[in-house]
Structures are given as C-alpha cells and as structure tokens.
Amino acid sequence: MRSSAANSTSWLDSAESGTDQLSDTYAGNTRWLNAPKNTFQPSGAFFEASSATASTAPRPIDSRRRAPLTEAAPGLQPTPNSPRGQIAVLGEWNGCVLDIDQSSSYFTASLKGVLGEGIEGEEEDALIPVSDVSDWDLELLKPGNFFRLSVIHEIQSSGQPRRYTQVVFRRLPAYRQQDLDVAGERARQRSRALRVE
Amino acid sequence: MWNELGSSPSSDEFEITVFGPGYGESVVVHLGDGKWLIVDSCIDTSDPQRQPAPLQYLRGIGVRPELAVKFVVASHWDDDHVRGLSEIVKAAPAARFICSHVLPDEKFGSFVEALSIGSAATDGGNVRNIRQILEILEQRRSVIWKASPGRTICASPVIRTWSPSDYDANEFLLYVAQMHPRAGEPLRRPSLGTSNLTSIVLSIDWPKCSVLLGADMERHPDARRGWQAITSLAQELGWTKASYLKVPHHGSDTGHDDAMWRELLEREPTSVVAPFGRGPRHKRPPKSSDVRRISELSGSLYLTARQLDPPKTRMSVAVTRSLRDGAISFVSQKSPFGMVRSRSKDGSGWTHETFGLATRVK
Numbered sequence: 352m353r354s355s356a357a358n359s360t361s362w363l364d365s366a367e368s369g370t371d372q373l374s375d376t377y378a379g380n381t382r383w384l385n386a387p388k389n390t391f392q393p394s395g396a397f398f399e400a401s402s403a404t405a406s407t408a409p410r411p412i413d414s415r416r417r418a419p420l421t422e423a424a425p426g427l428q429p430t431p432n433s434p435r436g437q438i439a440v441l442g443e444w445n446g447c448v449l450d451i452d453q454s455s456s457y458f459t460a461s462l463k464g465v466l467g468e469g470i471e472g473e474e475e476d477a478l479i480p481v482s483d484v485s486d487w488d489l490e491l492l493k494p495g496n497f498f499r500l501s502v503i504h505e506i507q508s509s510g511q512p513r514r515y516t517q518v519v520f521r522r523l524p525a526y527r528q529q530d531l532d533v534a535g536e537r538a539r540q541r542s543r544a545l546r547v548e
Numbered sequence: 549m550w551n552e553l554g555s556s557p558s559s560d561e562f563e564i565t566v567f568g569p570g571y572g573e574s575v576v577v578h579l580g581d582g583k584w585l586i587v588d589s590c591i592d593t594s595d596p597q598r599q600p601a602p603l604q605y606l607r608g609i610g611v612r613p614e615l616a617v618k619f620v621v622a623s624h625w626d627d628d629h630v631r632g633l634s635e636i637v638k639a640a641p642a643a644r645f646i647c648s649h650v651l652p653d654e655k656f657g658s659f660v661e662a663l664s665i666g667s668a669a670t671d672g673g674n675v676r677n678i679r680q681i682l683e684i685l686e687q688r689r690s691v692i693w694k695a696s697p698g699r700t701i702c703a704s705p706v707i708r709t710w711s712p713s714d715y716d717a718n719e720f721l722l723y724v725a726q727m728h729p730r731a732g733e734p735l736r737r738p739s740l741g742t743s744n745l746t747s748i749v750l751s752i753d754w755p756k757c758s759v760l761l762g763a764d765m766e767r768h769p770d771a772r773r774g775w776q777a778i779t780s781l782a783q784e785l786g787w788t789k790a791s792y793l794k795v796p797h798h799g800s801d802t803g804h805d806d807a808m809w810r811e812l813l814e815r816e817p818t819s820v821v822a823p824f825g826r827g828p829r830h831k832r833p834p835k836s837s838d839v840r841r842i843s844e845l846s847g848s849l850y851l852t853a854r855q856l857d858p859p860k861t862r863m864s865v866a867v868t869r870s871l872r873d874g875a876i877s878f879v880s881q882k883s884p885f886g887m888v889r890s891r892s893k894d895g896s897g898w899t900h901e902t903f904g905l906a907t908r909v910k
Contacts (some may be wrong), residue, residue, distance in 0.1 A: 442867040447737050449827075459827060462878075469862040474881040476827050483874060495736035502870040514866060516874040523666070528731035530665045538657035541682055545652045546691045 438505040441514070442467030446477070446498045456481055458492060462500065483518045491520035549886070549904040550595075553608040556582075562754055563891045566794055567601040568852040569825025570594070570885035572628040575761055575794055576602045577752060579705055584611065585619040586640070587750065587761060589632035592904075593882040600632030603639055605887070613639045619701065622647040622681070623763040624747035627674040628826065634680035645685055646701060648712050648746050649694045651678060655721050655728075662729045663738045675738055695748045697777070698785050706753040710782065711765060712746040715772040720746045744797060745774050751790065756895030758788045760812055762796030767805040775805035782812060789814045792890065792898065798824040799834030799842055809845055816847035818890065818898060823855055825883030843910045853884040853905040 444462040451458045460477050464470035479500070484492050491498075498520040506512050556578075557563045563578035572590030579585055589600045606613050617640035623629055637645060650656050660682070663675045685692060693701055695709035712720075720743060727738065747763035768774030775796075791814045797803030799821040819842055824832045832855070834842070843849045858880040863871075871878065886906030890898045902908060 441870070442863060461881075464861075467867055468864045470867070473861045475861060475878045476881060477879070478828055478877045480875050483876070493736075495738060496734070497737070500876075502867045504866065514870050516870055516876060523735040525732050525734050526662070526665060526729045531662055531729065531731055534661035534665060535658045538654050538659075538661045541657055541686055542652065542654035544686045544689075545682065546689065547649065547652045547694055548691050 438503050440466060440501055441504050442470050442502040444470065444475070444477075444500045446479075446500050446518075448492060448494050448496050448498070449476075450494060451481070451492065458484075460498070460500075465499075467502070479518065483516065484520070485518075488518070488520040491522070497521045497523065550592075550604060550608055552903065553605065556609040556611050557891055558893075561891055561893055562757075562895065563889065564759060564792065564794075564820075565605060565887055565889040566820045566822055566850075566852055567592075567605070567887045568822030568885070569628070569798075569883045570601065570853075571825060571881060571883065572631050573798070573822040573852075574600075574602050574629075576605060577759075579618070579702070579707075579752070580754070582611075582616055583618045584613075584616045585621065585707070585752075586617055586636055586643075587621045587748075587763075588623050588629040589636050590628070591632050592885045594885065598632075600635050601885075601887070603632075603636055614641060617643045619644050619646060619707070621695075621748055621750065622651065622678075624648065624743045625651065625674050625678055626743055626764065628824070629747075629764070630674050630677045632677070634677045634684065637681050637684050641688065644693055644701070645681070645690065646693045646695055646709070646748070648717055648748060649696070650712070650717050650720055650724075650746055652682065652692050652694075653721060656724055657682065659724045659728050659738075665729075666735045697781050705755075706751075708751050708753075710749040710751065710778045711763075712748065713772060713777045715770075715777075716745040716774075719773075749778055749796075751787075753788050754895045757792070757892065757898075758790040759792040759794075760790040761794040762803065762808075763794075764797045764803070766797055766800075766802045767808075775808045779805070779807045779811045787812060791817050793817050793819045793846075795819050795821045795842060797833070798822060799838045800824075801833075801835075801838060801841075803833075804838075804841065816845070818848050818850075818900070819846040820850045820852065820888050820890070822852045823883075825853075825858075826881065828877070828879060829855075829857060839909060846910060848900070848908065849910040850888040850900060850902065850906060850908050851886075852888055853886040854907045856884045856905065858882050858884060 443466040444464050446460040446462045449459045449461055457478050457480055460479060462475045462477050464473040481492065498518055501517045502514065503517055504512065504514045559581050561578065562580060565576050567574045567590050570590055570592040573588060574590040575587040577585040584606065586602045589602060591598050592601050595604065603613055606616070620637055620640055620643045622633055660675055660679050664679055697710055697713055699709045701707050701709060744764040744766050745768060747765050749763050749765050750761040752759045765778070766774050768776060771777065771780065790812060793813055795803070821834055821842065823834060859882060861878065861880050884905040886902065886904030888906045889901045889903065892898045
C-alpha cells in the first residue's frame with residue numbers, strides 16, 4: 352500500500368490537471384489545496400512524512416535535512432482557525448535531469464519556475480540530493496527525464512504545520528512507432544530538399 | 549552597455565567582438581567593406597526581450613543584418629551556442645549558412661524530428677533552434693556549406709574551416725544513432741554530451757594579421773581527432789600563425805593543446821575567453837588555474853565576463869529556507885554577460901574595448 356504521500360502526490364497531479372479535487376484558493380503566490388483525508392504522518396526528529404519522497408515507509412531523515420521542517424512559512428502561521436488538513440504549494444518548478452554526480456549523491460537539473468513568489472518563469476540550474484528521489488522514482492533518474500520540484504507547506508490534521516520539498520518524476524507517454532516513422536519520413540524529405548555543398 | 553557601443557567600423561577596419569556568457573557564446577567579425585560573419589548565438593539574460601546578442605549588437609552600431617551579414621556559422625549544436633541562432637538565420641537572408649555535415653544529415657534530422665514529438669515538453673533549446681534553422685533553409689532553398697578540414701569559404705579575407713574531421717563527424721552520428729528514441733521509451737529531452745569535437749574551428753587571414761576562432765574544440769589522444777588532427781593538417785596545408793585567439797572551449801583544460809599554441813599561434817597572442825555560464829560555479833570553466841595558464845601564454849588576456857556569481861532569484865524566505873534545509877542549491881541561469889571588442893585598421897595593431905562585465909586580466 353502506498354503511503355498517503357503517494358496519495359497526496361497523485362492528488363497534486365490531478366489538481367494540476369484541473370479536476371474538481373482542487374480547492375482553488377490562491378493567496379498571493381501560494382496555492383492552497385485541500386489535503387486528502389488521513390494524511391497524518393509521523394513527524395519528529397528521526398522520521399519525516401514520506402510525501403517528499405513517496406516511498407512506502409517513513410525514511411530516516413538525512414542529517415542534512417534535519418533542519419526545522421515544521422517551521423511555518425511567514426504569513427502562514429497556524430491559528431485556531433487555520434485550515435487543518437490543507438497543504439499549500441509555496442514554490443514549484445518543472446525540472447529536467449542534466450547529469451548525475453559520479454558519487455551518485457547529487458544530480459544536476461535545469462529548472463523552470465512554475466509557481467511562487469519570484470519563481471514563475473525564472474530558469475535555474477539546481478543541485479539536488481539523490482536521497483530526495485523516492486525509491487519508486489529512482490529508475491527514472493536519468494539525463495533527459497522530467498520531474499517536478501515543489502516546496503510544500505502543510506497544516507496537518509493535528510494542526511501541526513510542516514514544510515518540505517518534494518521531487519516527483521513525471522511518467523511521460525512513450526514514443527510510438529508510427530510517430531517515429533513520420534519523423535523519419537519528414538527527415539528524409541528535408542534531407543532531399545536541403546542543398547548541401 | 550547596449551547604449552555605449554558607438555558606431556560601426558569603417559570599411560577598412562577589421563573587428564572581432566566576442567560575447568558571453570549570459571546564455572551562450574558568440575563571435576561577430578567585420579571582414580571589411582561592410583561584410584560581417586556571425587559565429588553561433590548567445591542571449592544577454594538581462595535583456596527582457598531576449599534578443600540574440602549578435603543581432604542586438606549589430607543593430608546597436610547601425611548595421612543592418614539583413615544586408616550586411618554574409619556568413620552565419622553554427623559551430624556545433626550545443627545549447628549554449630545555438631540559442632537564438634534561428635532568429636539570426638531568419639534575420640540574415642543574404643547570409644551563407646555554414647555547419648558541419650552532421651546537421652543536415654538525414655540521420656541527425658531524424659533524431660531532431662523524433663525529439664520534437666511532443667515538443668511542448670521535450671525539445672531542448674538546441675533541438676528547437678536547429679529544427680527551425682533547417683526549416684528556414686529548406687523553405688529558402690538556399691545552399692548550406694559544409695565545413696570540412698581545410699575548406700576555404702571566403703577568398704578575401706581568406707576564411708577557412710578546420711574541422712570537424714570526417715572521423716569525428718561519423719563518431720557523432722554513431723552516437724546520435726545510439727541515442728535515437730525508440731518505440732516504447734518514454735519521451736525525454738535529448739542529452740548529447742559529445743559534440744565538442746564536431747565544432748568548427750575557423751581561421752581568418754587578413755593581409756597583415758590572422759585570427760583563430762577555437763569554438764569548443766578539445767584535445768584528444770587519437771591523432772585523427774580534435775586539436776591533433778587540426779594542427780597536423782594545418783602544417784600540411786600551410787598556416788599563417790594567428791595573433792588573436794578566441795580561446796577554445798571556454799578556456800577549459802580539455803580545450804588546451806600545447807601543439808595548438810606552439811604551431812598555430814604567434815608568441816603571446818591576444819586571447820579572449822568567453823566563460824561557461826551554466827551549472828555549479830565550481831564546475832564552470834575557466835577555473836583560476838585555467839586563467840593562469842592562458843595568461844602565461846598570452847600577451848594580453850580578456851574575459852567576456854568576470855566570474856561573478858549570477859544574481860540570486862528573489863524567492864520568499866520560506867522557500868529559500870526549505871531549499872536550504874533540503875540541501876538543494878540553485879544557480880540562476882542569468883549568468884553575467886559582457887563583450888570584448890577588438891578593432892584594427894590595417895592588422896598591425898589591435899585596440900580592445902570591454903563592455904558590460906568584460907574584463908582585462910593581463
């Protein structure tokens with residue numbers, strides 16, 4: 352069984368595609384989403400909710416990432432009336448893997464900002480720990496493959512806020528032979544039309 | 549910077565201007581008599597309109613690219629050399645397009661077309677630009693000139709291409725065949741990391757001076773490839789030593805070749821480096837050791853941009869902290885940008901000017 356992380360991941364994706372699961376509440380550059388039910392995750396010093404990695408079990412926190420994941424985003428501090436069980440996407444980028452470090456501890460990626468204050472439309476190169484990629488997605492960690500990087504602020508059903516980064520690889524459709532045949536034919540036609548000396 | 553360019557050179561004045569990095573690297577050359585050559589393209593990322601820098605420059609000094617540009621060279625297909633190149637080709641209908649025989653090859657064309665399937669998601673800037681260039685040239689029915697070792701593409705001044713060797717071009721096409729998408733594989737962005745040896749090295753010989761534009765050429769232990777192949781062919785065909793060098797491959801160690809410096813250049817030439825503008829700062833050439841090495845070999849050395857860290861994107865504190873906590877580091881693709889302009893009346897001496905973040909090292 353997938354953890355709720357996987358649920359929330361797929362739910363985010365469907366929200367992205369405009370299904371009615373999206374509670375279209377925008378506050379500035381923050382997009383609030385109604386979290387699916389039963390999203391409680393253990394949090395604390397040694398385990399993090401696996402929504403960041405979509406693995407099937409809580410993963411030990413990397414020492415680099417033990418920093419305060421529960422720190423509230425400015426302007427998003429929980430109040431008695433805070434929308435419990437909701438998550439907000441504070442920043443989001445479409446990414447493409449460029450290279451994987453020889454030690455396999457980091458990968459470099461080209462990012463284009465999709466959502467967030469100062470982020471939208473900006474192009475960045477990023478160095479991302481491979482440990483941020485879920486076991487589920489590791490087979491997709493190859494140059495040329497696409498993923499989405501998000502910074503998410505969540506107010507859990509307990510009222511406890513937490514913030515985390517999430518890397519989710521995109522499973523794109525496969526090349527079809529008929530499309531490749533058309534591409535090949537187009538290249539043949541062009542090659543015949545071009546005059547090369 | 550763009551308001552301080554001054555006027556175009558006089559008809560008997562030669563000019564070489566090197567741009568970079570912003571996004572990419574490019575060179576424009578005034579060949580004399582109002583004729584211009586453009587090698588590759590790059591973008592000043594601080595320009596909100598993202599025009600190709602060579603076009604912006606030529607228009608800025610009062611040159612009309614549609615009339616004055618006689619040659620456009622695509623040195624190789626890396627994204628940092630072709631971004632904006634299709635706009636240049638479009639804006640210069642009178643120009644002869646020169647590239648390696650790789651780009652118009654049917655196998656490469658099939659690869660480019662295949663990677664354009666589902667193009668909204670997967671085509672990188674280089675695929676998009678090369679595809680657009682080929683479409684423009686197909687519609688115009690204009691002739692593409694194939695660069696090959698020792699080929700003369702202009703008689704006055706004498707412009708010659710020195711690469712790629714057939715061996716390197718064929719190796720690249722074999723690699724392309726291996727990387728060609730296959731049915732059932734997921735859509736992806738092309739990732740070809742081996743094209744530098746297919747880049748086009750140019751020499752330009754005026755009556756009193758010669759220049760060497762090194763593109764991204766690298767050394768290779770195989771004598772049939774890279775700088776080894778070029779230097780041995782140059783000795784065979786005859787070579788006028790150059791007093792000006794656009795340093796190959798962003799000044800990196802892999803672009804350095806002792807024989808190139810010894811056989812193809814005068815002692816202590818003027819050297820211009822366009823630094824690489826992508827990726828983590830510590831991996832970008834030239835490193836300080838590269839700058840020292842080139843400086844020791846050069847009479848004067850210019851960088852088109854100081855290796856300043858690009859401006860950081862202004863994100864919210866929460867996002868910045870989350871990325872830091874996750875050990876995710878960002879480097880903006882808005883690299884520093886500048887240009888080095890060198891002009892000479894009769895080839896006996898050059899005057900050099902720096903614009904933007906360009907700097908003189910020596």
